[in-house]
Amino acid sequence: MKNDFKYIDLFEEMLLSEKMSSQNTVRAYRKDIELFINYVHKELQTSVLKITSNNIRRWLLYLNKNINLSRNSHSRKISSLRVFYKFLVADGYILNNPAEEIKSSKKYMTLPKVLSIEEVLKLIKAIYPLNNPRAYRMLALVELMYSSGLRVEELVSLRLNSINFNNATIFITGKGGKERIVPVGNIALKAVKEYLNYRNEYFCLNKKSIWMFPSNSSKKGHITARRFSQLLTELSREAGLNDLKISPHILRHSFATHLLSGGIDLRILQELLGHSDISTVQIYTHVVDNEKKKALRFHPLENNI
Template identity: 40%
Template structure:
């Protein structure tokens, strides 16, 4: 069994460029299913249908993830000629509803930047670094890991773009706004020299955990609930506010580094929810209901 799983994971790495964390998650799900079934590679439809009971205490999203891993695994076995049939249609298909991402309002974004800019006025290195991190999170939509691990070589010289290595080792170019470029220039003037990372820390780069802590601290000082602010929330704000401004969904997909347009489409739901709330609040009939 382990040989089949190893072969499947090797295919994910070679053909799809799957990241180490992704492959570790697939391995956990496949090996857990193998323990339940006894023979994952040879399991029939009845055995797979029975997994619904074994997974009954799990959240729908967890069941969907496990079932997806198994479907891909059996597809691989069929493609490689290791099985003649694909039993995966018998797997449970829980109804899942992807939660809408948290976003910050324009006023909250303004409060964050106002506070960060005031703190960076004296060219204090930690304050300038925080302003630069904020500019790149909200101005370029980077993931936390992409941001903290940026090499110095990724900083643009003439072209207004950053070269970013995203999920699965995929490279993409992301724009750097004029504001962010100014912040980068200020940071490069005060940052620690002789290190390959743009945001160095103790011989390595700034950690994701430290980035979270810095942003939550800034939120508190700006009068915003720290629970509302994280690197991913700023990425969501970048995407949602661009969409509100008329950005094309395909362009947004490229900027965010999404492999599948379906992932980007979640932002259309966010925008739709905002429009519904606007109608409910501002429509003349809403005024009549409140008056009554």
């Protein structure tokens, strides 16, 4: 039983080296599997290698009873166990995957929060009065994310040579090591160029740093997703938008929704966002539909009925 946590380490190593999974994905898997192993040891007093499908069902019932598991969380935990046990089967630790026959709950469709175009502009305008090197960096970060719809991890880990200023494109290595090239707008390019005037002097003690947004205090060598989120929260406060709880994800969702409202083809949007499954992108059509319904409230006949 003590060796069970060793399998998580091996599983994590496989995800990072073979699947090229993101750190966030790996953390989510690890959290779910550690939770399961702790239950197996405490309640069943056995090893994860001796688990049956019924044991997994009992665990899910246990979670529902004790922490009121949402349908989305329920599905994610089943998915985590499926991938974990698939790894154990592939590496010869067990013969069958006990999680394979567990059915996931139907997911709720939670519409992503988005900002209006006016709110995005208000957020950006709040940066200008600050007029210092950190403000130029923040402007570059926000403009790039809203211009190209990058994931936050993709944004903060951009390399210095990732942007082709001549072709107005960004080379990105995304989830699972998948590479893509996305266009970037002139306003965002201008913001990056202005920031680069300050990069070496104010943010880069290591002159050989390969990162577009280096950080002297980060172990990764570049500004972290968490730090950017903190800066975005501070900026939201400056812009008077604190109640919207703006996050990097909301900026990315806003990028996608505004493009879709403008008539972009769903397949092209899928490529820009780096999603492998178009169904992941289709949720934005529901956001646009919702906005259209809201707009109907201002129709003259609606107000006279």
